[in-house]
Amino acid sequence: xxxxxxxxxxxxxxxxxxxxxxxxxxxxxxxxxxxxxxxxxxxxxxxxxxxxxxxxxxxxxxxxxxxxxxxxxxxxxxxxxxxxxxxxxxxxxxxxxxxxxxxxxxxxxxxxxxxxxxxxxxxxxxxxxxxxxxxxxxxxxxxxxxxxxxxxxxxxxxxxxxxxxxxxxxxxxxxxxxxxxxxxxxxxxxxxxxxxxxxxxxxxxxxxxxxxxxxxxxxxxxxxxxxxxxxxxxxxxxxxxxxxxxxxxxxxxxxxxxxxxxxxxxxxxxxxxxxxxxxxxxxxxxxxxxxxxxxxxxxxxxxxxxxxxxxxxxxxxxxxxxxxxxxxxxxxx
Amino acid sequence: xxxxxxxxxxxxxxxxxxxxxxxxxxxxxxxxxxxxxxxxxxxxxxxxxxxxxxxxxxxxxxxxxxxxxxxxxxxxxxxxxxxxxxxxxxxxxxxxxxxxxxxxxxxxxxxxxxxxxxxxxxxxxxxxxxxxxxxxxxxxxxxxxxxxxxxxxxxxxxxxxxxxxxxxxxxxxxxxxxxxxxxxxxxxxxxxxxxxxxxxxxxxxxxxxxxxxxxxxxxxxxxxxxxxxxxxxxxxxxxxxxxxxxxxxxxxxxxxxxxxxxxxxxxxxxxxxxxxxxxxxxxxxxxxxxxxxxxxxxxxxxxxxxxxxxxxxxxxxxxxxxxxxxxxxxxxx
Numbered sequence: 088x089x090x091x092x093x094x095x096x097x098x099x100x101x102x103x104x105x106x107x108x109x110x111x112x113x114x115x116x117x118x119x120x121x122x123x124x125x126x127x128x129x130x131x132x133x134x135x136x137x138x139x140x141x142x143x144x145x146x147x148x149x150x151x152x153x154x155x156x157x158x159x160x161x162x163x164x165x166x167x168x169x170x171x172x173x174x175x176x177x178x179x180x181x182x183x184x185x186x187x188x189x190x191x192x193x194x195x196x197x198x199x200x201x202x203x204x205x206x207x208x209x210x211x212x213x214x215x216x217x218x219x220x221x222x223x224x225x226x227x228x229x230x231x232x233x234x235x236x237x238x239x240x241x242x243x244x245x246x247x248x249x250x251x252x253x254x255x256x257x258x259x260x261x262x263x264x265x266x267x268x269x270x271x272x273x274x275x276x277x278x279x280x281x282x283x284x285x286x287x288x289x290x291x292x293x294x295x296x297x298x299x300x301x302x303x304x305x306x307x308x309x310x311x312x313x314x315x316x317x318x319x320x321x322x323x324x325x326x327x328x329x330x331x332x333x334x335x336x337x338x339x340x341x342x343x344x345x346x347x348x349x350x351x352x353x354x355x356x357x358x359x360x361x362x363x364x365x366x367x368x369x370x371x372x373x374x375x376x377x378x379x380x381x382x383x384x385x386x387x388x389x390x391x392x393x394x395x396x397x398x399x400x401x402x403x404x405x406x407x408x409x410x411x412x413x414x415x416x417x418x419x420x
Numbered sequence: 421x422x423x424x425x426x427x428x429x430x431x432x433x434x435x436x437x438x439x440x441x442x443x444x445x446x447x448x449x450x451x452x453x454x455x456x457x458x459x460x461x462x463x464x465x466x467x468x469x470x471x472x473x474x475x476x477x478x479x480x481x482x483x484x485x486x487x488x489x490x491x492x493x494x495x496x497x498x499x500x501x502x503x504x505x506x507x508x509x510x511x512x513x514x515x516x517x518x519x520x521x522x523x524x525x526x527x528x529x530x531x532x533x534x535x536x537x538x539x540x541x542x543x544x545x546x547x548x549x550x551x552x553x554x555x556x557x558x559x560x561x562x563x564x565x566x567x568x569x570x571x572x573x574x575x576x577x578x579x580x581x582x583x584x585x586x587x588x589x590x591x592x593x594x595x596x597x598x599x600x601x602x603x604x605x606x607x608x609x610x611x612x613x614x615x616x617x618x619x620x621x622x623x624x625x626x627x628x629x630x631x632x633x634x635x636x637x638x639x640x641x642x643x644x645x646x647x648x649x650x651x652x653x654x655x656x657x658x659x660x661x662x663x664x665x666x667x668x669x670x671x672x673x674x675x676x677x678x679x680x681x682x683x684x685x686x687x688x689x690x691x692x693x694x695x696x697x698x699x700x701x702x703x704x705x706x707x708x709x710x711x712x713x714x715x716x717x718x719x720x721x722x723x724x725x726x727x728x729x730x731x732x733x734x735x736x737x738x739x740x741x742x743x744x745x746x747x748x749x750x751x752x753x
Contacts, residue, residue, distance in 0.1 A: 105568060221566055225745055229562055232725050232746025233554055233718035235438060295752035337753050368751065370717050374709045381703045385566035388702075392565050412558055412745050413565025418701065419628035420670050 088112045088398055089152040091178070093169060095119040095130055095140065097252070098183055099158035101387030104131050106156075109417055112394060116141060116150040144169070147176050153398055156390060157182035161281045163194045167201070170212060174204050179397050180212045183390050187214025188224070189285040189406050191292070202404035211400040215393050215407055217385035218244060219282035222362050222376075223345055224289040225407040230364060230372050237294060237368040243346040245360050246379045247353055248328055253318045259329045259349050260307060262319040268307040268326045279305040279331035280347045287335045287343050293408045298343075300336040305329055314352045327351055392416050421445045421731055422485040424511070426502060428452040428463055428473065430585070431516055432491035434720030437464050439489075442750055445727060449474060449483040477502070480509050486731055489723060490515035494614045496527045500534070503545060507537050512730050513545045516723050520547025521557070522618040522739050524625070535737035544733040548726050548740055550718035551577060552615035555695050555709075556678055557622040558740040563697060563705050570627060570701040576679040578693050579712045580686055581661055586651045592662045592682050593640060595652040601640040601659045612638045612664035613680045620668045620676050626741045631676075633669040638662055647685045660684055725749050 090112055092103040099119070106112045116138060117127045123142035128135045147155060155173040157166050157180060166184040173180050191198045205212050214220065223242050231237050248255060255261075260268045260277040271277030284301055291298045310327035314320075321327045328350025335343035353360055361377040395416050397405075407413070423445055425436040432452070439445045449471060450460045456475035461468040480488060488506040490499050490513060499517040506513050524531045538545050547553065556575050564570050581592060588594075593601045593610040604610030617634055624631045643660035647653075654660045661683025668676035686693055694710040728749050730738075740746070 101568075217566060226562065228747045229559065229745040231748035231751075233550060233713050233721050234748045235434075235717060235721040235724070235750055237748045237751040293747045295749070297753060342753065368748075369721075370714050372709060372713060373711075374707065376705060376707045378706075380566050380705060384568060384703050388566050388568040391568070407745070408747070409744055411742055412562040412740070414561045414626045414741070415564035415567045415570045415701075416628070417568055418564075418570040420630060420675065 088154065088394065089115045089150070090394065091116040091118065091147050091150060091152040091155045093118045093155055093157045094159035095122050096158060097383060098386055098390070099156065100131055101383070102156050102158060102390050103127065104133065105387060105391035105417055107131070107133065107136070109391070114138065115152050116146045118142070118144060118146055144172050147173055147178060152178055154179040154181060154394055156394070157184065158390070161185045163187060163190050163197055167197055170201060171204065174208050174210055174212065177208050177210060179210045181390055181393055181397055182214050183216045183386055184214055185216060185219055185281040186285060188216065188219035188282060189289040190214065192288045193284055198404055205404055206402045209402045211397045211402055212404045213393055213397045213406070213410065215389050217380060217382050217389060219285040219289070220407055221385065221389055221413070222380055223347070224286040225413070227364055227366070228290055228293050228408055229412065230366055230374065231294060234366060234372070235369045237366060239342055239367040240290065241344045241365040241367070243363040244379060245348055245353065245358065246382060247351065247360050248349050249316045249351045250383065256319045260326050261328055261351055262321055263326045265307050265309060265326060272305055277305070277329065279329040280349065283331070283333035283345055286345065287333060289406055289408050290343060291335065296342060297337060298335045299338055301333060303331070303333045305331050308348060308350045310356070312355050314355055316351050319351065321351065388415070388417070389413055421487065421727065422448045422483070423727065424449040424451065424480050424483060424485040424488045425491070426451045426488055427491035428455050429491060430716065431719055431723070432489065433464055434716070435489050435491060435723050436460065437466065438720060438724040438750055440464070440466070440469070442724070447471065448485050449479040451475070451477060451479060477505050480506055480511060485511055487512040487514060487727055489727070490517065491723070494518045496520060496523050496530055500530055503534060504537065507541050507543055507545065510541050510543060512543045514723055514726055514730055515547050516549045516719055517547055518549060518552055518614040519618060521549060521552035521615060522622040523547065525621045526617055531737055538737055539735045542735045544730045544735055545737045546726055546730045546739070546743065548722050550713060550715050550722060552618040552622070553740055554718065554722055554746070555713055556680070557619040558746070560697055560699070561623055561626050561741055562745065563699055563707065564627060567699060567705070568702045570699060572675055572700040573623065574677045574698040576696040577712060578681055578686065578691060579715060580684065580693050581682050582649045582684045583716065589652045593659050594661055594684055595654055596659045598640050598642060598659060605638055610638070610662065612662040613682065616664070616666035616678055619678065620666060622739055622741050623676060624668065629675060630670060631668045632671055634666060636664070636666045638664050641681060641683045643689070645688050647688055649684050652684065654684065721748070721750070722746055
């Protein structure tokens with residue numbers, strides 16, 4: 088399996104490393120403006136590979152890979168031209184762009200276009216990641232499989248942002264004052280979690296639920312204590328993160344409720360991190376994963392692990408709900 | 421979707437009810453020696469349906485269903501002729517026979533035969549259930565999907581047998597003396613859980629793990645207190661259930677460890693029921709579902725929920741690892 092990595096940020100870097108270390112997937116090229124001209128191995132902190140990071144997408148045409156991993160942006164609008172170029176060169180695509188996890192409702196026209204393009208070129212496009220892509224959608228969905236009836240789904244992902252870099256702190260509003268936080272929400276600088284509508288609609292479409300409204304809410308997590316990471320300082324009274332939640336309705340009834348408070352050092356105020364899923368129906372199911380599945384590592388893992396499945400899948404724009412259950416392909420013994 | 425139910429015991433009964441209540445699947449026939457001649461609705465405790473339970477498999481040929489649900493036995497040897505007959509009549513098959521959850525290693529020749537037969541007739545065969553079929557295999561597998569490395573898997577399913585009938589009590593040794601329990605293991609009357617080799621090999625094949633040995637152990641759970649259900653009485657010193665466990669090795673290394681103690685009223689001795697999965701690797705994942713996913717309800721649910729997926733799947737003998745993630749198809753809103 089010949090792979091090109093498009094984007095060598097923290098996530099793309101980890102995926103590329105996984106591909107190289109797998110022993111049976113082969114990284115044949117990489118595209119990244121920030122690292123163009125350097126040896127890929129060097130960028131990944133490994134031995135030199137003899138492959139130079141390109142600034143041009145044409146490296147895809149030249150190297151003729153089976154699949155392109157796109158880890159450049161969270162948004163359909165930005166990855167669409169990249170996906171288009173890869174598909175037109177007969178390449179399958181795995182992307183970690185959050186909006187691509189279930190683009191059919193948020194971007195119906197673009198989705199139809201990508202689906203028909205993929206079918207015409209006989210390749211598969213998949214958006215995945217830890218969330219959206221697994222914790223608050225695929226995992227929930229699979230649990231409903233053992234239910235005779237599902238009335239309501241409530242899920243919480245309580246995680247620790249401390250390992251992340253400056254960009255994440257800014258988009259979550261970490262280190263702002265409450266006033267700056269409100270301002271950041273208005274200007275769109277603070278966005279919270281990207282993926283609630285995608286996770287909700289992936290579940291809803293699979294269950295046959297006709298969602299009539301989705302409400303999202305972003306609230307500042309005001310710290311009572313001093314919290315600090317290498318990239319940000321939070322004094323008492325300042326914002327340690329964003330408490331982002333979403334409710335999906337059918338008529339007046341809330342049928343899916345998701346909470347995803349993201350902050351640095353939650354333990355300093357006694358908050359235990361974890362992934363929690365409650366399904367109300369017949370039977371009820373109450374699941375806890377403690378601590379939470381770590382975001383960065385798990386996104387790197389699932390993007391790599393889906394590569395062989397995507398290469399083997401039917402052509403089209405697919406989601407995690409369409410494909411076989413994920414599994415590790417990186418631990419062959 | 422036209423369905424025939426083969427077997428109307430507790431599980432087959434629940435699945436047939438689900439099919440009827442779904443509103444979009446249609447039960448067109450039923451086969452069961454114990455209920456032959458009665459109206460299906462009557463057997464299910466519902467209104468009369470105008471469908472008479474047949475004693476003959478030929479009802480499949482007559483009613484021409486899309487799929488046959490087989491809930492008659494735990495063993496490949498016993499369901500194979502039933503599957504064969506259904507497939508030769510161009511029917512897809514869902515069965516809850518535990519050994520069918522992953523028959524490729526325990527029954528390689530029969531599996532090859534079923535797979536080629538299914539392909540020749542253009543239909544799909546699936547073995548599923550709560551366990552094997554979900555808790556100790558599909559769910560574990562999906563969690564490895566967010567791992568960059570998997571070293572070892574440890575899982576426990578601690579459940580309560582109290583709701584079950586006489587047959588289950590006998591196969592688990594509930595109500596025996598420790599001597600009778602040992603004797604029952606020798607004669608094969610007490611079997612414990614059916615499905616460890618299937619769950620282990622489903623995971624191992626998907627991960628690319630070359631298992632060299634599987635060891636199973638069955639120990640009596642001696643009660644310290646009085647325990648009682650409508651069908652069995654256990655005095656202190658007697659057996660309240662079977663502590664069945666399995667270890668899978670690669671060489672000398674244990675790579676998968678599963679424990680499945682099954683007993684009546686575990687809470688009477690402070691044992692909390694639940695499903696617990698621990699994956700050691702990068703990252704580690706620790707999951708708990710408390711209380712455990714209830715066996716009977718969940719088997720009925722997943723068997724029904726997989727029907728549309730199986731009808732839509734590629735031909736062949738499939739497992740839960742080959743098909744899209746399960747999801748409830750019984751709660752359309």
